[in-house]
Amino acid sequence: MRQTVLDVRDLEAGYEPGVPIVRGATITVDKGEIVVVLGPNGAGKSTLIKAIAGLVPITGGTVLLDGKDITAAPAHTMVRLGLAFVPQTENIFPLMSVEDNLKVACGILMPRETPARIEEMYGAFPDLARQRRTAAGNLSGGQRQMLAIARALIVHPKVLVLDEPSAGLSPKFVSMVFEMLAGIRKSGVTILLVEQNAKAALAIGDRAYVLVEGKDRHEGIASELWNDPVVAELYLGQRRLNPERDRHSGKGSAA
Numbered sequence: 001m002r003q004t005v006l007d008v009r010d011l012e013a014g015y016e017p018g019v020p021i022v023r024g025a026t027i028t029v030d031k032g033e034i035v036v037v038l039g040p041n042g043a044g045k046s047t048l049i050k051a052i053a054g055l056v057p058i059t060g061g062t063v064l065l066d067g068k069d070i071t072a073a074p075a076h077t078m079v080r081l082g083l084a085f086v087p088q089t090e091n092i093f094p095l096m097s098v099e100d101n102l103k104v105a106c107g108i109l110m111p112r113e114t115p116a117r118i119e120e121m122y123g124a125f126p127d128l129a130r131q132r133r134t135a136a137g138n139l140s141g142g143q144r145q146m147l148a149i150a151r152a153l154i155v156h157p158k159v160l161v162l163d164e165p166s167a168g169l170s171p172k173f174v175s176m177v178f179e180m181l182a183g184i185r186k187s188g189v190t191i192l193l194v195e196q197n198a199k200a201a202l203a204i205g206d207r208a209y210v211l212v213e214g215k216d217r218h219e220g221i222a223s224e225l226w227n228d229p230v231v232a233e234l235y236l237g238q239r240r241l242n243p244e245r246d247r248h249s250g251k252g253s254a255a
Ligand SMILES: Nc1ncnc2c1ncn2[C@@H]1O[C@H](COP(=O)(O)OP(=O)(O)OP(=O)(O)O)[C@@H](O)[C@H]1O
Pocket: 015, 021, 039, 040, 041, 042, 043, 044, 045, 046, 047, 048, 196
């Protein structure tokens, strides 16, 4: 049976009064799903998930987490409520060791649970185990994202919300991050993902939304959206969704 974990209705949010960036966005994420939010640059994708996470003022609409209204919940209460947010940048403490990064992320766990939970993360992410004493700032880009994601997962969130976890990574690490997310979903974690890398995100996602000018303009099954002409249309002028296909058909690419 479908169980909605995150229910975002008609959300309106922005940085300055009277200037909404998110303008009536409605998205849902069901238990065990990976839901992807795509959209052109500046569409408001980051603002949408930051607003959900309590980091941008909400001026309209509602956010329910497992049926509980968290619309007005401050950001620092989100982890306890079950929502873990991984921002695009500054998502680890670079001067602290990998292990200390994990320790400080355990904040809401009982202190006696912490060592075992850190070992569980090392089991899931062996690269982190090998580098437990390394300063997080010295990790590779892919390993840093791994650490950021482990820090979010360590407290057993109901939903993991990520902003462009593959941004700025080399192709090898991009695939690593997406494989990691697919694995995390398999372990039963619900994921809301904003991504520029539409192809890779749709490959691991269940459903996806296209956000344009702060509003969800299109929704569908992730595997079907890649070739959906409406999606290409919504991206036109920004970036072609499927530059490879266009190259083969001789149309060129605006990517
Ligand atoms: N801190 C901020 N203060 C004021 N305006 C902001 C702030 N951050 C973003 N904006 C504005 O909000 C709009 C949406 O930005 P946002 O970063 O949410 O888009 P995005 O879809 O995540 O884009 P991208 O694909 O480039 O990451 C843009 O016009 C941007 O200039």
